[in-house]
Amino acid sequence: MIAPLTSLDRPNSYIGRSVPRPNAKRLLAGRGHYVTDIKLPRMLHAAFLRSPHAHARIASIDVERARAVDGVHLVATGGDLAKICTPWTGTLDHFKGMISEPQLPLPLERVVWAGQAVVTVVAESRARAEDALELIAVDYEELPAVVDLDEARKPGAPLVNPAGHSNVCFRSQLDSGGVDDAFARAAHVVEEELSFGRHTPVTLEPRAIIADYDPDAGMLTVHHGTQTPYQFQDLYSRHFGIPEARVRVIAPDIGGSFGMKLHVYHEDMAVVGLAILLRRPVKFVADRMESFVSDIHARDHRVRARMALDESGEILAMDVHDVTAIGAFSTYPRTSVVEGNQVIRLIGAPYRFRSYRAALEVIFQNKVQTSQYRAVGHPIACAVTERMFDLAAMRVGRDPFEIRAQNLIADDAYPLASPTGYKFEALSHQLCLRRLRDMMNYDGLRTEQAALREHGIHRGIGIASFVEITNPSPAFYGVGGARISSQDGATLSLTPSGEVRCAISVTEQGQGTEAIVSQIVADQLGLAQEHVKVLTGDTEVTPHGGATWACRGAGIGGETALQAARVLKANILEIAALVLQEQPSALDIEGGEIVDAATRQQRLAVAEIARIAYFRSDTLPPGTQAQLTVSHHFAPQGYPFAFTNGIQGCHLELDVETGFIRLLKHFVVEDCGRIINPMLVDEQLRGGVVQGLGAALLEECRYGETGQLLNGSLADYLVPMAMEMPDIVIDHVETPTKDTVLGAKGCGEAGTAAASACVLNAVNDALAPFGAAINAIPITPARVLKALGRF
Amino acid sequence: MSEIDTSFDPGDADEVVRVRFVLNGCKTSCAVAPRDTLLDCLRNSLELTGTHAGCEMGACAACLVLLDGRAVHSCLMFAVQADGARIETIEGLSESGAIADLQAEFHRRNALQCGFCTPGMLINAHELLSQNAAPSRAEIRDALSGNYCRCTGYEAIVDAVAAAAARRAGGKTKDHAS
Numbered sequence: 001m002i003a004p005l006t007s008l009d010r011p012n013s014y015i016g017r018s019v020p021r022p023n024a025k026r027l028l029a030g031r032g033h034y035v036t037d038i039k040l041p042r043m044l045h046a047a048f049l050r051s052p053h054a055h056a057r058i059a060s061i062d063v064e065r066a067r068a069v070d071g072v073h074l075v076a077t078g079g080d081l082a083k084i085c086t087p088w089t090g091t092l093d094h095f096k097g098m099i100s101e102p103q104l105p106l107p108l109e110r111v112v113w114a115g116q117a118v119v120t121v122v123a124e125s126r127a128r129a130e131d132a133l134e135l136i137a138v139d140y141e142e143l144p145a146v147v148d149l150d151e152a153r154k155p156g157a158p159l160v161n162p163a164g165h166s167n168v169c170f171r172s173q174l175d176s177g178g179v180d181d182a183f184a185r186a187a188h189v190v191e192e193e194l195s196f197g198r199h200t201p202v203t204l205e206p207r208a209i210i211a212d213y214d215p216d217a218g219m220l221t222v223h224h225g226t227q228t229p230y231q232f233q234d235l236y237s238r239h240f241g242i243p244e245a246r247v248r249v250i251a252p253d254i255g256g257s258f259g260m261k262l263h264v265y266h267e268d269m270a271v272v273g274l275a276i277l278l279r280r281p282v283k284f285v286a287d288r289m290e291s292f293v294s295d296i297h298a299r300d301h302r303v304r305a306r307m308a309l310d311e312s313g314e315i316l317a318m319d320v321h322d323v324t325a326i327g328a329f330s331t332y333p334r335t336s337v338v339e340g341n342q343v344i345r346l347i348g349a350p351y352r353f354r355s356y357r358a359a360l361e362v363i364f365q366n367k368v369q370t371s372q373y374r375a376v377g378h379p380i381a382c383a384v385t386e387r388m389f390d391l392a393a394m395r396v397g398r399d400p401f402e403i404r405a406q407n408l409i410a411d412d413a414y415p416l417a418s419p420t421g422y423k424f425e426a427l428s429h430q431l432c433l434r435r436l437r438d439m440m441n442y443d444g445l446r447t448e449q450a451a452l453r454e455h456g457i458h459r460g461i462g463i464a465s466f467v468e469i470t471n472p473s474p475a476f477y478g479v480g481g482a483r484i485s486s487q488d489g490a491t492l493s494l495t496p497s498g499e500v501r502c503a504i505s506v507t508e509q510g511q512g513t514e515a516i517v518s519q520i521v522a523d524q525l526g527l528a529q530e531h532v533k534v535l536t537g538d539t540e541v542t543p544h545g546g547a548t549w550a551c552r553g554a555g556i557g558g559e560t561a562l563q564a565a566r567v568l569k570a571n572i573l574e575i576a577a578l579v580l581q582e583q584p585s586a587l588d589i590e591g592g593e594i595v596d597a598a599t600r601q602q603r604l605a606v607a608e609i610a611r612i613a614y615f616r617s618d619t620l621p622p623g624t625q626a627q628l629t630v631s632h633h634f635a636p637q638g639y640p641f642a643f644t645n646g647i648q649g650c651h652l653e654l655d656v657e658t659g660f661i662r663l664l665k666h667f668v669v670e671d672c673g674r675i676i677n678p679m680l681v682d683e684q685l686r687g688g689v690v691q692g693l694g695a696a697l698l699e700e701c702r703y704g705e706t707g708q709l710l711n712g713s714l715a716d717y718l719v720p721m722a723m724e725m726p727d728i729v730i731d732h733v734e735t736p737t738k739d740t741v742l743g744a745k746g747c748g749e750a751g752t753a754a755a756s757a758c759v760l761n762a763v764n765d766a767l768a769p770f771g772a773a774i775n776a777i778p779i780t781p782a783r784v785l786k787a788l789g790r791f
Numbered sequence: 792m793s794e795i796d797t798s799f800d801p802g803d804a805d806e807v808v809r810v811r812f813v814l815n816g817c818k819t820s821c822a823v824a825p826r827d828t829l830l831d832c833l834r835n836s837l838e839l840t841g842t843h844a845g846c847e848m849g850a851c852a853a854c855l856v857l858l859d860g861r862a863v864h865s866c867l868m869f870a871v872q873a874d875g876a877r878i879e880t881i882e883g884l885s886e887s888g889a890i891a892d893l894q895a896e897f898h899r900r901n902a903l904q905c906g907f908c909t910p911g912m913l914i915n916a917h918e919l920l921s922q923n924a925a926p927s928r929a930e931i932r933d934a935l936s937g938n939y940c941r942c943t944g945y946e947a948i949v950d951a952v953a954a955a956a957a958r959r960a961g962g963k964t965k966d967h968a969s
Contacts, residue, residue, distance in 0.1 A: 683942075
């Protein structure tokens with residue numbers, strides 16, 4: 001399954017080389033330029049008064065004392081902003097029947113979660129704005145809060161939206177047929193209910209935005225810590241009625257994102273409105289407490305699953321039911337049902353079986369919204385599938401590796417469609433499984449495990465196969481009516497000095513977008529990487545594009561850069577051919593020189609072509625117009641998604657006295673197609689794995705009965721820190737997609753997709769001798785001790 | 792009506808105090824409000840934005856600076872408490888070259904992604920190596936266990952610190968201990 005060698009594989013290629021990121025040195029010297037760092041002339045600061053109640057009617061708001069505070073420029077409530085901002089609704093057409101209430105920057109009548117912004121103060125400093133918040137009186141009439149998932153689903157339950165009929169946002173069903181028959185003839189049926197805690201991304205830089213409106217130019221400029229500046233350009237334009245070309249969104253350095261910074265947040269829309277009202281720059285940075293109650297949360301699923309197998313352990317069918325609670329609204333513009341939709345579509349995806357039935361229920365409740373966060377739905381689908389396989393292995397009496405080898409799709413079976421309709425171009429599950437077994441020294445670990453058990457040391461080994469959705473086509477959002485682009489654009493210019501400037505619509509949050517784009521452009525144009533300058537994150541500078549989400553930067557952005565570079569190269573060679581009186585096809589570029597394509601003999605520096613074209617066009621043949629700036633777009637075609645695959649392994653030790661779990665080592669074998677920069681791919685995997693390990697063992701947003709978030713601070717909400725995390729061993733298989741020249745797929749979510757699943761399996765492996773089992777994450781010490789009957 | 796503290800007068804916050812310290816080797820004075828943290832003072836008044844605010848409660852270490860040679864959370868102390876101190880921030884440590892080897896190892900191994908935790912990581916790693924010239928991987932992980940990084944998974948950071956320690960000891964760079 002290793003790709004045949006192409007021109008991308010020649011020995012001096014930048015593609016496949018671990019070059020450090022050119023823009024990382026700045027960050028290492030403390031010269032990052034984050035939105036939180038930006039100060040504009042006459043800039044004011046916004047702060048928000050938040051609801052203390054999970055559900056209440058706003059009876060009255062008294063802001064007079066706050067308005068009187070020195071240094072306060074504006075106090076605004078829902079009505080003030082509703083006059084200039086049209087409401088938004090988080091539904092998409094392809095999710096038939098889904099509902100969600102219209103949203104405004106600040107509420108008019110009701111608050112629907114504890115922490116929702118209600119009133120805003122704009123003042124000379126953030127501290128002064130917060131001082132004024134203290135003087136605002138809001139009279140609330142409390143309403144029954146919908147907190148618990150099961151309570152929310154009961155007939156007659158209090159309603160999140162009193163005008164509605166129930167708390168159901170969306171229901172969906174899949175049925176490939178034959179499920180009941182398969183269960184009827186099954187030799188073995190395993191069954192489990194698994195629950196997945198609500199957690200939240202916790203980017204180290206909180207959400208940050210500065211909006212600035214110039215009424216004379218009619219121009220809105222927004223410095224925004226976001227992954228998707230073009231999406232926000234479109235939204236600010238449409239909701240505030242400003243022509244799109246007069247909205248500029250700039251995303252400078254971003255202090256972590258992970259899907260959290262591409263949703264519409266009420267405070268962000270409010271800040272844009274405040275800047276329009278005040279005609280001055282207004283800045284808002286969420287503090288950490290605000291982040292916990294207003295950033296999107298994610299997961300919070302409960303899945304009941306059944307699996308039917310024949311005598312030999314061959315899977316016949318799966319039947320699953322996923323219930324998930326998403327908060328009071330569906331998030332805009334991507335909705336809050338995508339995660340559940342992906343859970344039911346990804347379950348069982350690595351395996352060969354025909355009969356699958358799934359039901360999804362998406363429920364409203366009085367909590368902050370959930371939505372897309374790294375590896376949307378994947379960790380849940382993977383954990384359900386992989387736990388079922390371990391249960392099946394136990395039932396049938398097979399080893400976890402053996403039952404997977406028996407059931408994983410064969411590497412020569414592609415192309416292939418899953419029972420849920422996903423189309424797989426080419427995956428490498430079986431090879432990855434074999435590689436993992438060797439890499440872990442699985443047999444050695446099993447021997448060691450047995451020996452250590454004799455001494456009261458309880459180690460667990462868990463594995464989990466996965467697929468990851470990458471390179472999404474318009475099938476993801478566009479078909480549902482969302483103005484979210486699946487294409488990208490790049491503008492490449494040869495500068496008069498013979499260097500290249502590449503303005504591209506994919507964005508950088510530290511994953512290395514600018515590095516890989518410069519590698520690809522340098523490689524294709526035969527230039528040194530340091531002579532390629534990449535510009536991202538400014539709607540005024542680059543063409544419109546999807547930017548960064550759902551693992552598309554390398555696969556779609558990279559292909560855009562590659563194709564654009566080939567167009568520019570052809571234009572350069574056309575001029576070179578005129579100068580050298582050759583055919584363009586007889587020439588090539590290497591090391592910044594025009595060379596003879598056959599002999600590789602140097603003919604002329606690229607810089608000399610640029611000099612002639614820009615300054616001595618009079619020496620070119622009449623009628624020649626050198627095109628040394630090209631713009632090029634690329635939209636994925638062919639398969640709707642480029643699926644990747646891989647497998648992870650976890651080795652851990654369980655203290656049965658305390659319930660504490662020590663992660664000893666983690667293993668990943670991953671296939672993301674063509675690897676552009678192996679070091680950056682490994683870093684994506686490691687970071688993703690650790691996010692999944694946090695979910696597995698530590699992270700959970702805990703709510704009290706009245707809908708208050710109980711652990712909304714970094715001291716109370718546990719995140720993975722260096723001491724608890726293991727070293728992670730990584731290996732790769734490369735199966736490039738044939739849909740693009742580059743052949744790259746995504747790798748950003750693969751780590752998170754399977755990490756929690758293999759921890760769950762490893763913990764259950766360690767618990768097996770005690771007849772105990774865990775069916776919920778995070779796997780806290782209390783849950784372990786409870787499972788062991790010791791708590 | 793929700794409770795309002797009627798005795799609260801925001802005018803109290805107008806008071807200004809002058810603090811003096813040696814910042815990155817230069818005598819510096821700055822007018823601060825008594826309630827300003829050292830972090831506020833560095834970032835807002837002195838425009839040293841390499842020191843970051845992550846949690847404002849001492850849990851993430853994005854705000855670490857060296858205060859009289861020790862790594863401290865600048866979000867947890869008031870600016871007035873730093874009066875008379877010797878303070879070094881990421882900007883000063885970068886310009887003096889004191890952490891150039893750590894920075895080079897972080898860069899070579901891509902021990903950073905978004906870079907928001909990085910100044911705090913470097914300052915903590917620098918303090919560690921000033922006290923323990925040859926830390927084990929476990930000691931490095933332990934020393935950095937108060938620095939939150941959401942991007943990297945920590946391993947490359949541990950590798951980079953170990954490599955810098957090895958170079959300082961005159962040895963060759965160790966790659967993964969595994």
